[in-house]
Amino acid sequence: MKLANVHHIAIICSDYERSKDFYVRILGLNIVNEVFRKERQSYKLDLALNDTYVIELFSFENPPKRPTTPEATGLRHLAFSVEDMPEAISHLEDYGVEVEEVRIDPHTGKQFTFFKDPDGLPIELYEM
Structure with a gap:
């Protein structure tokens, strides 16, 4: 395949x-x-x-709620790549979306952060 x-x-x-x-x-x-x-x-x-x-x-x-912690088996998160991390974070915060602190991927040196959709689905922003 x-x-x-x-x-x-x-x-x-x-x-x-x-x-x-x-x-x-x-x-x-x-x-x-x-x-x-x-x-x-x-x-x-x-x-x-x-x-x-x-x-x-x-x-x-009436869908069942998503288990959050501890992390459950299955899809962990959805990730989008962004060119400008500070701009993306500012945009989300302007809409009242809480964004985690930016971290650095130790393997790539790229910035990344997480936020959640209205149902708590983790969404990642990853620096291009």
């Missing part, structure tokens, strides 16, 4: 409008398609970053 690339990451949110606002208005992802699936009482929002399809945001009634 020869994988070509990552097609998308699926995220289930607890409050669809709040998460849609976070990923679109605050993070700046573009809406590709939005559907309400009546039979499931569920939204599916397809999001792109720089014209590349990256995230499917789902809403379901």
Whole structure:
């Protein structure tokens, strides 16, 4: 098998409008398609970053909360690369998003930090 690339990451949110606002208005992802699936009482929002399809945001009634600590088996976090770390952090803080202290990757020497989406999903910013 020869994988070509990552097609998308699926995220289930607890409050669809709040998460849609976070990923679109605050993070700046573009809406590709939005559907309400009546039979499931569920939204599916397809999001792109720089014209590349990256995230499917789902809403379901009463999804269980995400375990946070200790870290659970499964997807650990979502990471985005940024060119200007201070600018990215300032942008998030302007919207009231709490950002952890910037750290340096001991293997690459690059800066990175974490923040959380409205449901506590860890998101990393990593210096290009």
